[in-house]
Amino acid sequence: MTDPVALPHASAPRDAAVGASAGPARRPRKRVPLFARYFAFRAPIGQRAEVTIGIVASIIVLALWEVSVRYGWINALFFPPPSNIAATLWGMLSDENLLYHTGVSVARVWGAFLLSAVMAIPLGILMSCYRSVGAACEPIVDFIRYLPVPALVPLSIIWFGVGEETKIFLLWLGTFFQLILLVADDMRRVPQEYIEIARTVGARPIQVLSHVAFRAMLPNLVDNLRISLGWCWTYLIIAEIVAADSGLGFVIWTARRYMQTSEVMAGVVTIGLIGLVSDQLLRLLHRRMFRYL
Amino acid sequence: MASDYLVFDGITKNFGDLSVVAPVFDLSVKRNEFIVFLGPSGCGKTTLMRMVGGLDTPSDGEIRMEGEVIEKPDLRRGMVFQSYSSFPWLTVAGNVDFGMKYRLDLTPAKKAQRRDHYLDMVGLADFADTFPNKLSGGMRQRIAIARTLAAGSEILLMDEPFGALDAQRREGLQLELRKIQAQDSKTIIFVTHDVEEAVFLADKIVVFTKRPARIAEIVDVAAVFGKERTLEMRDSETFFKLRNDVLRMVRKSAGTIQ
Secondary structure (H helix, E strand, C coil), X not given: XXXXXXXXXXXXXXXXXHHCCCCCCCCCCCCCCHHHHHCCCCCCCCHHHHHHHHHHHHHXXXXXXXXXXXXXXCCCCXXXXXXXXXXXXXXXXXXXXXXXXXXXXXXXXXXXXXXXXXHHHHHHHHHHHCHHHHHHHHHHHHHHHCCXXXXXHHHHHHHHCXXXXXXXXXXXXXXXXXXXXXXXXXXXXXXXXXXXXXXXXXXXXXXXXXXXXXXXXXHHHHHHHHHHHHHHHHHHHXXXXXXCCCCHHHHHHHHHHCCCXXXXXXXXXXXXXXXXXXXXXXXXXXXXXXXXX | CCCCXXXXXXXXXXXXXXXXXXXXXXXXXXXXXXXXXXXXCCCCHHHHHHHXXXXXCCCEEEEEECCEECCCCCCCEEEECCCCCCCCCCCHHHHHHHCCCCCCCCCHHHHHHHHHHHHHHCCCHHHCCCCHHHCCHHHHHHHHHHHHHHHCCCEEEEECCCCCCCHHHHHHHHHHHHHHHHHHCCEEEXXXXXXXXXHHHCCEEEEECCCCECEEEEEECHHHHCCCXXXXXXXXXXXXXXXXXXXXXXXXXXXXXX
16 A cells, blocks of 8 residues: 555656656646556555445346346246345335344344453453463363354253243354454454553553553454454344244244245345444444544 | 662573573663663573563572662663554553653643653654654654653663664664763663664673673773764764774674684
């Protein structure tokens, strides 16, 4: 990004200056071909261009899909067109209480996510700050981390029944043990220099931790929280398919039973939209919080 | 030797089986002296400096500051690192304030006054509200220097602080550092492997052997140039000759020539 030679428009005035040594009056602006501008290796294209390209690409995919179904290239029974899905989604809002089910799912995700975060952040920090805590926890965490969540569904039902506890437990299980290692890693990556600066100006260990180390790891921590929130949605659907009478997973699974493909898709789209919106919001928050980066 | 300000007394340092500072290292530093540790990378000079800071402890022997054994870091000895020398989430002023954050003896008004004084001294007064990521490497090093001065450190420990800077900025900062040292009467231990930098900055150069660290030679630069340093000095015959002498010592102690 800092290399001016990599930017075609930035290098243009330089080339022009070389040519202009004969007479400074004539300085032709070098026109950059469209392709070269948007396909310069690793070069930025500007935020507005990025958003526009993102929207246009999505519309093209949707349009291709719609056309393919309309012309009968693919079977509408298995692949209902986007227009149909949108209409179904609209209908489900009033007929099937989609908002209620969405609310239930969101509440489960956030409940389990907050539980994971509240437990993983202090424990992860302890693991990286004190090697003996790390040594004690790592084998256990690594073992559980590799267990596939679906494999523990039966156990979870035996332990907690089919109520809310099971769902929260499964989501927690899927994220806590991942997050704890990410937190420990974030803390480990805080440069030793920061710690030592704090110590040499008279900070006590707890002050070093809260005023400097935690503050230094915060941007990475927020990023990792955003990522584990995404995992929560993956496990939520597993939990809701297996044992639930509410939530988006339940809606999707019920629709499948009646071969209502467009309702299944509408449920999936809802999850995707929630993911897209919450991820963008968290990114925005990240940029606001960490302007200094 | 009780009158000496900072004394390394019979120091050795091992990391496990690895001997970093050879037995035994003795050195005494006077108040307001500018000491440069010069030697090949990884020779143990940084470890010695860190022990002065209280960030490492000697395996044997002790380091005393005004007769008091150094056991842990405290405000009287400040560190300026080569990288990560300031906090990115604090503004320039915030970074300098951080040096005084744990000083309970200063009133907020006094702290603000000290901050402004030292920001001015290092030439960053106009950048008080800027974040370090908007500043050049040299300016960031000046933040660290201002922070350490504001903290009230008597000894500045500098670990290749200008290592990542280009030649011009480096020269400017070296000159400024000498000025600040004289103005604020600080004792400085400065680690570098750049011979020219060492000759220009030091009152006294300690030339190290390769690891384990041992004193190969001590060069009294102040005896030649006195305390005053100017850029013109760098072009003088004397400077050139002294630089070549030191360079030869470094080569010899590093084992490059016999």
